[in-house]
Amino acid sequence: xxxxxxxxxxxxxxxxxxxxxxxxxxxxxxxxxxxxxxxxxxxxxxxxxxxxxxxxxxxxxxxxxxxxxxxxxxxxxxxxxxxxxxxxxxxxxxxxxxxxxxxxxxxxxxxxxxxxxxxxxxxxxxxxxxxxxxxxxxxxxxxxxxxxxxxxxxxxxxxxxxxxxxxxxxxxxxxxxxxxxxxxxxxxxxxxxxxxxxxxxxxxxxxxxxxxxxxxxxxx
Numbered sequence: 436x437x438x439x440x441x442x443x444x445x446x447x448x449x450x451x452x453x454x455x456x457x458x459x460x461x462x463x464x465x466x467x468x469x470x471x472x473x474x475x476x477x478x479x480x481x482x483x484x485x486x487x488x489x490x491x492x493x494x495x496x497x498x499x500x501x502x503x504x505x506x507x508x509x510x511x512x513x514x515x516x517x518x519x520x521x522x523x524x525x526x527x528x529x530x531x532x533x534x535x536x537x538x539x540x541x542x543x544x545x546x547x548x549x550x551x552x553x554x555x556x557x558x559x560x561x562x563x564x565x566x567x568x569x570x571x572x573x574x575x576x577x578x579x580x581x582x583x584x585x586x587x588x589x590x591x592x593x594x595x596x597x598x599x600x601x602x603x604x605x606x607x608x609x610x611x612x613x614x615x616x617x618x619x620x621x622x623x624x625x626x627x628x629x630x631x632x633x634x635x636x637x638x639x640x641x642x643x644x645x646x647x648x649x650x651x652x653x654x655x
Contacts, residue, residue: 471501497529520547537567593629
């Protein structure tokens with residue numbers, strides 16, 4: 436019971452409610468306004484006990500949100516460098532203190548993505564991603580497919596004629612492992628495949644068989 440408690444922690448203070456996850460632990464929450472949140476590992480989400488009146492949260496880490504629409508009460512997420520404001524939509528936010536950028540990917544609806552204390556914001560619509568450089572405070576956007584941004588939430592990796600370069604980015608991120616390619620020419624080869632509840636050996640084997648690659652494992 437103690438081990439389970441340490442993996443996921445909820446703290447109730449007089450004014451704040453704090454949800455925290457540890458390594459290799461994800462959690463789904465329902466907020467007081469019926470919005471749903473999925474927290475990735477090593478994530479901290481804080482909001483006031485009067486959240487139903489003021490829908491504001493503070494996030495460190497990564498989370499996916501499905502926000503209940505309420506035009507009279509905007510839903511605001513604050514990170515160390517950014518502020519994300521919506522009325523009702525679904526989107527992913529990645530804002531770890533150990534990383535140099537803040538990312539927002541919009542699945543449905545639209546999101547206002549702004550830099551804290553600066554006159555710099557942008558509207559992101561469904562299928563688009565905004566990346567904030569935490570040092571230069573600049574935001575770049577793009578529309579990309581098969582990003583696998585929410586793979587951590589869905590426990591699924593999917594690729595459709597995706598360059599191996601992008602495939603390996605997703606695999607590295609999902610399994611937190613180092614993958615090196617000696618012949619960089621193969622990075623332009625394209626791979627198609629999907630994996631539900633994937634394991635690293637399963638994914639590596641499928642890629643190597645599909646593209647006729649030789650794989651060596653060294654240590655971890």
